[in-house]
Amino acid sequence: MLATLSFFVELDRLKSVERRNRLADGSRRENTAEHSWHLGMAALVFAGFATEPIDVARAVAMALTHDVVEIDAGDTFAYDDGEHAASKEAREQAAADRLFGMLPAPTGAMLRELWDEYERGETAEARYVMAVDRMAPMLLNLVEGGRTWREHGITRDRVVARNGPHVEPVLPDVWRHAAALLTALPP
Amino acid sequence: MLATLSFFVELDRLKSVERRNRLADGSRRENTAEHSWHLGMAALVFAGFATEPIDVARAVAMALTHDVVEIDAGDTFAYDDGEHAASKEAREQAAADRLFGMLPAPTGAMLRELWDEYERGETAEARYVMAVDRMAPMLLNLVEGGRTWREHGITRDRVVARNGPHVEPVLPDVWRHAAALLTALPP
Numbered sequence: 001m002l003a004t005l006s007f008f009v010e011l012d013r014l015k016s017v018e019r020r021n022r023l024a025d026g027s028r029r030e031n032t033a034e035h036s037w038h039l040g041m042a043a044l045v046f047a048g049f050a051t052e053p054i055d056v057a058r059a060v061a062m063a064l065t066h067d068v069v070e071i072d073a074g075d076t077f078a079y080d081d082g083e084h085a086a087s088k089e090a091r092e093q094a095a096a097d098r099l100f101g102m103l104p105a106p107t108g109a110m111l112r113e114l115w116d117e118y119e120r121g122e123t124a125e126a127r128y129v130m131a132v133d134r135m136a137p138m139l140l141n142l143v144e145g146g147r148t149w150r151e152h153g154i155t156r157d158r159v160v161a162r163n164g165p166h167v168e169p170v171l172p173d174v175w176r177h178a179a180a181l182l183t184a185l186p187p
Numbered sequence: 188m189l190a191t192l193s194f195f196v197e198l199d200r201l202k203s204v205e206r207r208n209r210l211a212d213g214s215r216r217e218n219t220a221e222h223s224w225h226l227g228m229a230a231l232v233f234a235g236f237a238t239e240p241i242d243v244a245r246a247v248a249m250a251l252t253h254d255v256v257e258i259d260a261g262d263t264f265a266y267d268d269g270e271h272a273a274s275k276e277a278r279e280q281a282a283a284d285r286l287f288g289m290l291p292a293p294t295g296a297m298l299r300e301l302w303d304e305y306e307r308g309e310t311a312e313a314r315y316v317m318a319v320d321r322m323a324p325m326l327l328n329l330v331e332g333g334r335t336w337r338e339h340g341i342t343r344d345r346v347v348a349r350n351g352p353h354v355e356p357v358l359p360d361v362w363r364h365a366a367a368l369l370t371a372l373p374p
Contacts, residue, residue, distance in 0.1 A: 001361065001364065004232055008233075008323075009211055012212070013212075014221075014224075015210055015225075016210065023199055024199040036224045037220045038220065041195070041255075044251070044252075044294075044298070045194065045195065057247070057248075060227075060251070061244075061247060064231070064247070068228075106235075110231075136195075139192065140199065143196055143199075174188065174192065
């Protein structure tokens with residue numbers, strides 16, 4: 001019980017991990033905990049639009065869990081291809097060992113399996129959570145007129161190349177709408 | 188699809204609803220979106236400690252959904268017993284009508300049922316989510332030495348009276364540890 005309580009308090013730190021993208025109203029940057037809640041809700045409401053049948057409960061749990069490693073490893077910007085991105089896997093594996101290892105064995109193993117499954121990306125649920133994970137910041141950026149992309153010099157083509165292959169095969173209708181909004185932005 | 192996308196963007200506003208309690212490190216107040224994520228994770232990891240068998244998937248979805256109405260209705264401080272608390276139910280019912288009504292019927296009805304079930308508090312899952320919802324800010328306050336309670340002149344007896352009846356019957360081991368920490372605080 002004490003181990004699970006310690007893990008619960010440790011999770012609080014994810015609220016202080018800052019992502020690059022802003023909230024839809026532009027007021028501040030998003031943190032990874034609230035982003036993970038948004039993905040959990042997305043996993044609940046978009047399942048009926050997916051091209052494959054989805055185990056929604058598993059997808060929701062995966063959405064909540066997949067970024068917990070950022071407590072130790074920090075957020076890696078989706079368009080980063082420098083040293084930070086290169087060391088991402090090793091940092092996140094060590095973080096998963098430590099964080100999920102805080103829990104009693106069956107519960108820790110359950111979360112670790114969700115995280116591993118997401119990372120491998122080989123199941124319908126992993127592909128679905130990855131699609132909503134790419135969709136979410138793209139939509140928030142689009143609502144805000146593409147500010148984060150402009151600030152980092154990221155072109156429209158790069159947004160399409162980075163997100164299309166993950167979103168379009170899983171949520172083609174979402175991608176169609178996002179692509180229409182993208183064409184309204186400067187290239 | 189457009190309705191679901193609009194709902195998804197609307198959900199972003201929950202990240203700007205501020206609660207009274209602070210993060211465990213005291214750095215700032217918590218918002219309702221990140222609180223909801225924390226509850227979803229708690230629902231995943233504490234289920235084995237509950238006194239009743241729990242449908243974990245349902246509890247997680249309920250934890251994520253139960254505070255969405257605060258987008259319109261705002262947060263009501265747990266120890267508020269003034270006018271704001273008295274009008275809470277009417278404000279939240281109107282919020283539920285509007286927000287869940289944004290979605291296509293089957294999905295909107297699913298979220299509305301989760302919210303209604305939580306509000307009625309009559310199922311094992313509703314009691315469990317209410318227990319983790321009471322446990323979470325209490326633990327964050329305890330880690331921080333009871334600062335929010337002191338700021339609002341809330342005595343230890345009031346914390347026990349408010350939270351014990353919800354936490355103790357559902358998660359007795361959690362309550363035992365919290366109660367031990369509470370006795371270390373000034374009354």
